[in-house]
Amino acid sequence: MNRIAHIRTRLAAIAAALLITAGAAGSAAALGDRAPGTARGQREAAALTGTAKLYRPAGDDITFTFDAHLAAKDTMDPEQAYGTFRFRHVFPNGTSGWAEGSVDCLVTGGKVAVVTGVVTATDIGIKGKRVGMSVHDLGSHDRLGYSWLNQEAEDHLPPCMSSAPFEKVQAGTGDFTVLPWHPEYEQRS
Structure with a gap:
C-alpha cells in the first residue's frame, strides 16, 4: 500500500x-435527562450529579460524590428521590473517614441543590443516620455545604434539610451538575 x-x-x-x-x-x-419511570421526551424532575474535592489549605483531602435523581412522575414529592452519595475525608496525618448512603430527598432551585440521605456504610459511626448536603453549581467554582449530627446526638435531621453551601471546591474539581426542579402547582381560578 x-x-x-x-x-x-x-x-x-x-x-x-x-x-x-x-x-x-x-x-x-x-x-x-430521563430517569427510570420517565416518559420519552420528558426530563426528570430534578437531579444532582458529580464529584468534587473541597479546598483545604491544610492538606485535607475531602471528596463528595452525588448521583441523586427525582423522576418526573414524582415532581411534587421530593421525598421520592433516589440515588447515592459518598464522602471521604483524609486528614493530613493520614487518618481518614468515609460514608456512603441512599438518597431520600432532593430539592433543587436554579443551580442550588439540597439532598439528604441515610448512611448505609461508614467507618465513622454514623450508620443509619440521615445527613444533609447542599451544592451550588457554579461551573468550576462549585460550593458545598453539609449538616449531620454526631453519633451521640439524639435528634434527627429532617429530610431535605442542610446548611448553605459554605465550602469552596478545589480548583479544577468542581463538576457538580444541578438540574432545576419546577414544581407543578394547581392553578386557582
Whole structure:
C-alpha cells in the first residue's frame, strides 16, 4: 500500500471513530435527562450529579460524590428521590473517614441543590443516620455545604434539610451538575 492510500485509510478510520463517538454521545445526551419511570421526551424532575474535592489549605483531602435523581412522575414529592452519595475525608496525618448512603430527598432551585440521605456504610459511626448536603453549581467554582449530627446526638435531621453551601471546591474539581426542579402547582381560578 502506498503512502497516500495508507493516509486515506487512516483518515477514514478516524472519521468513522468520530462518527461513532458522536452518535454515542448524542444518544447519551438524548437519554441523559430521563430517569427510570420517565416518559420519552420528558426530563426528570430534578437531579444532582458529580464529584468534587473541597479546598483545604491544610492538606485535607475531602471528596463528595452525588448521583441523586427525582423522576418526573414524582415532581411534587421530593421525598421520592433516589440515588447515592459518598464522602471521604483524609486528614493530613493520614487518618481518614468515609460514608456512603441512599438518597431520600432532593430539592433543587436554579443551580442550588439540597439532598439528604441515610448512611448505609461508614467507618465513622454514623450508620443509619440521615445527613444533609447542599451544592451550588457554579461551573468550576462549585460550593458545598453539609449538616449531620454526631453519633451521640439524639435528634434527627429532617429530610431535605442542610446548611448553605459554605465550602469552596478545589480548583479544577468542581463538576457538580444541578438540574432545576419546577414544581407543578394547581392553578386557582
